Amino acid sequence: MRLTFLGTGTSHGMPVIGCSCRACSSPDGRDARYRASILVEEGGASAVVDAGPEFRLQALRARIGLPGGPPPPEALLLTHAHSDHVNGLDDIRPLTMERVLPVYGERETLDETARRFAYAFRKTQEGGGKPRIELREAPPGGIEIGALGELKAVPVPLLHGSIPALGWRFGRLAYLTDASAIPEGSFRLLEGVEVLVVDGLRARPHETHFSFGQAIAAARRIGAASTWITHICHEATHEEIEAYCAAEGADVGARPAWDGLSLEL
Numbered sequence: 001m002r003l004t005f006l007g008t009g010t011s012h013g014m015p016v017i018g019c020s021c022r023a024c025s026s027p028d029g030r031d032a033r034y035r036a037s038i039l040v041e042e043g044g045a046s047a048v049v050d051a052g053p054e055f056r057l058q059a060l061r062a063r064i065g066l067p068g069g070p071p072p073p074e075a076l077l078l079t080h081a082h083s084d085h086v087n088g089l090d091d092i093r094p095l096t097m098e099r100v101l102p103v104y105g106e107r108e109t110l111d112e113t114a115r116r117f118a119y120a121f122r123k124t125q126e127g128g129g130k131p132r133i134e135l136r137e138a139p140p141g142g143i144e145i146g147a148l149g150e151l152k153a154v155p156v157p158l159l160h161g162s163i164p165a166l167g168w169r170f171g172r173l174a175y176l177t178d179a180s181a182i183p184e185g186s187f188r189l190l191e192g193v194e195v196l197v198v199d200g201l202r203a204r205p206h207e208t209h210f211s212f213g214q215a216i217a218a219a220r221r222i223g224a225a226s227t228w229i230t231h232i233c234h235e236a237t238h239e240e241i242e243a244y245c246a247a248e249g250a251d252v253g254a255r256p257a258w259d260g261l262s263l264e265l
């Protein structure tokens, strides 16, 4: 299985418009973060989790569908319908020329997506202009993606402040962005996860996101051997987060992720 980070930033992205703080003006390329998204590939099948405002740039950077790059995703998996996770949905149009792309999420996420992208579901004139998507409620038992079901994705209910969000599990990998709590029942769904990608906004607590410390505590409870922090804001540079993780989360292999990082699992 291959995991590629298409984006690792919080809702503003990094650098933040108009911000000249230490992290936003950092010369370290890893401090430039598009909105949070991943691509997961297994045996020729692939899926993208979320399509934020930079989806087109992310897909081009990852060479999706280009020679030597990963194949076009066969499914889009949504975590929730906040703008930083769905506002690039129109940009998937080139991926839906040949076929309708299934989009999986929770009922509320799909309803909100249908409202925001109402034009996509309206009968209009023929030709281009609209992403051809089919909204499908994520079955609790998971989805088999690819002609032979090579990639299995299992939804994991999370709490993002007071709203629900979905994490997604792919075998030994789990992607839990936009979470401030993991419901007790979801830990059962995370048993055996070895590689964890988890929301860690900043060092200070936040109402709707894990802090670095809370992300590491969640990884410890899950028993992850390797932990990648994502959905990062500009309060710390990549180097500072690495130092924090080395001091506080070495036992769960904690590190901040960065855009373009690709891991063979």
Ligand SMILES: [Zn+2]
Residues within 6 Å of the ligand: 010, 011, 036, 082, 084, 085, 178, 231
């Ligand atoms: Zn977000």
Ligand SMILES: [Zn+2]
Residues within 6 Å of the ligand: 015, 016, 019, 020, 021, 022, 023, 024, 025, 234
């Ligand atoms: Zn800044």
Ligand SMILES: [Zn+2]
Residues within 6 Å of the ligand: 080, 082, 160, 178
């Ligand atoms: Zn969110």
